[in-house]
Amino acid sequence: MTERPVPASELYTDEFAADPYPSYARLRADRPVCPVSSPRFDSYLISRFDDARTALTDPRLSKDLYGPGQHYLRIFGPNSEGLNKNMLNSDPPEHTRLRRIVSQAFAPRRIEALRPRVAEIVDTLLDRIVPRGGCDLMRDFAIPLPMLVISDLLGIPESDHERVLDWTQVIRTSGSANRSPEKDRAAVQEAQLRLHQYLTDLVQDKRAHPADDLIGALVDACDRDGELSEQELVTTTFLLLFAGHQTTADFIGNATVALLTHPDQLELLLASPELLPSAIEELLRFDGPLPVASPRIATEDIEYQGVCIPRGSVVGVAINSANRDPEHFADPDRLDVRRERAPHIGFGYGVHYCLGVSLARMEAQIGLGTLLRRLPGLRLGVPVAELRRLPAASPFRGLLELPVRF
Numbered sequence: 001m002t003e004r005p006v007p008a009s010e011l012y013t014d015e016f017a018a019d020p021y022p023s024y025a026r027l028r029a030d031r032p033v034c035p036v037s038s039p040r041f042d043s044y045l046i047s048r049f050d051d052a053r054t055a056l057t058d059p060r061l062s063k064d065l066y067g068p069g070q071h072y073l074r075i076f077g078p079n080s081e082g083l084n085k086n087m088l089n090s091d092p093p094e095h096t097r098l099r100r101i102v103s104q105a106f107a108p109r110r111i112e113a114l115r116p117r118v119a120e121i122v123d124t125l126l127d128r129i130v131p132r133g134g135c136d137l138m139r140d141f142a143i144p145l146p147m148l149v150i151s152d153l154l155g156i157p158e159s160d161h162e163r164v165l166d167w168t169q170v171i172r173t174s175g176s177a178n179r180s181p182e183k184d185r186a187a188v189q190e191a192q193l194r195l196h197q198y199l200t201d202l203v204q205d206k207r208a209h210p211a212d213d214l215i216g217a218l219v220d221a222c223d224r225d226g227e228l229s230e231q232e233l234v235t236t237t238f239l240l241l242f243a244g245h246q247t248t249a250d251f252i253g254n255a256t257v258a259l260l261t262h263p264d265q266l267e268l269l270l271a272s273p274e275l276l277p278s279a280i281e282e283l284l285r286f287d288g289p290l291p292v293a294s295p296r297i298a299t300e301d302i303e304y305q306g307v308c309i310p311r312g313s314v315v316g317v318a319i320n321s322a323n324r325d326p327e328h329f330a331d332p333d334r335l336d337v338r339r340e341r342a343p344h345i346g347f348g349y350g351v352h353y354c355l356g357v358s359l360a361r362m363e364a365q366i367g368l369g370t371l372l373r374r375l376p377g378l379r380l381g382v383p384v385a386e387l388r389r390l391p392a393a394s395p396f397r398g399l400l401e402l403p404v405r406f
């Protein structure tokens with residue numbers, strides 16, 4: 001059956017940016033697999049939980065964007081190999097090789113050893129905020145926290161943090177700045193170019209001055225063991241840097257808004273801090289930072305829910321919709337920090353399951369836990385309807401600013 005595409009003007013509206021969940025509910029009920037037009041690229045959206053999990057492990061859906069077909073051109077545009085030809089955009093066995101090289105560094109035991117450092121970063125950021133009585137929580141806390149942690153791990157010098165953050169924020173907020181689509185594209189390309197040059201130089205610097213950090217270990221894997229090419233060294237560093245702070249920052253922002261707009265749940269959490277780990281999972285299910293998994297490509301004509309997805313189509317798995325599927329979660333639109341454990345797909349599923357899951361959980365637990373403890377009386381600085389958000393069609397769900405008072 002061929003389906004009529006949902007035009008971008010119907011789905012990616014301002015209402016969707018503010019609250020996409022009613023639209024996801026309609027899609028799950030009426031068009032669980034459907035073609036969708038977007039200002040970025042057209043794709044087939046899969047919105048039910050069971051289909052989403054199946055799709056994330058379906059070998060007919062490839063992540064190899066840089067292989068035959070050159071699908072990256074539609075998704076990232078030309079000259080994107082320097083940053084994006086990494087494990088997330090590859091299939092086994094390439095993916096297995098690239099992931100194995102860094103997976104040790106993200107093993108739960110290694111990450112646990114970072115706990116004191118993460119707590120120290122959280123406290124330093126909050127020491128600056130507490131006396132002020134109000135702040136932009138994205139700029140002053142949610143974004144710098146994971147950025148500082150991943151920079152420590154990778155070995156990005158402190159003196160470079162500001163410009164690296166400037167470039168990654170141009171990429172993250174693409175489409176939201178007050179400029180024409182052409183100027184926006186040019187700004188993103190410029191930021192990517194500068195980031196690529198910066199990371200290439202940083203890698204050379206680590207080669208000249210060996211360092212006991214993750215980029216140092218990657219340089220070793222390249223030079224001594226020949227496991228990584230020069231390009232893969234840079235693309236892997238970029239992926240870890242970007243994935244390592246962007247999603248966590250948006251998650252902390254979304255989770256804070258969810259708690260502040262559900263005071264009964266916030267009260268429960270404040271009264272029983274031992275609920276924090278399960279609350280983090282529920283907050284991720286409720287309003288995650290990666291609404292749609294990164295693009296997959298149909299390598300043959302495939303059928304989901306009686307709909308033919310033609311070979312060569314881009315397929316998006318709508319994680320945030322699947323995580324609200326009533327077939328899988330009781331009363332899915334209710335935030336319930338005491339919800340019985342119900343596996344969500346906020347960290348993905350299958351071989352591309354989030355590599356940084358232990359780090360993300362730890363940052364969220366220490367970050368949110370300390371924030372709530374040290375800022376009693378935390379409240380939104382503007383009505384929720386006035387929060388400035390990333391555009392509806394952004395690959396990320398998050399806030400441009402989060403004004404709060406305390």
Ligand code: HEM
Pocket residue numbers: 087088089099239240241243244245247248251284288289290293294295319345346347348349351352353354355356357359360
């Ligand atoms: C992959 C979510 C934090 C590194 C993924 C995927 C999801 C995800 C859904 C799978 C994407 C797909 O299949 O298309 C999140 C969320 C986070 C978070 C919600 C925070 C709350 C982190 C952190 C790191 C990280 C802190 C640290 C470096 C990665 C990497 C991949 C990945 C490297 C690619 C894995 C692969 O291709 O095998 N993440 N992530 N993430 N994540 Fe995370």
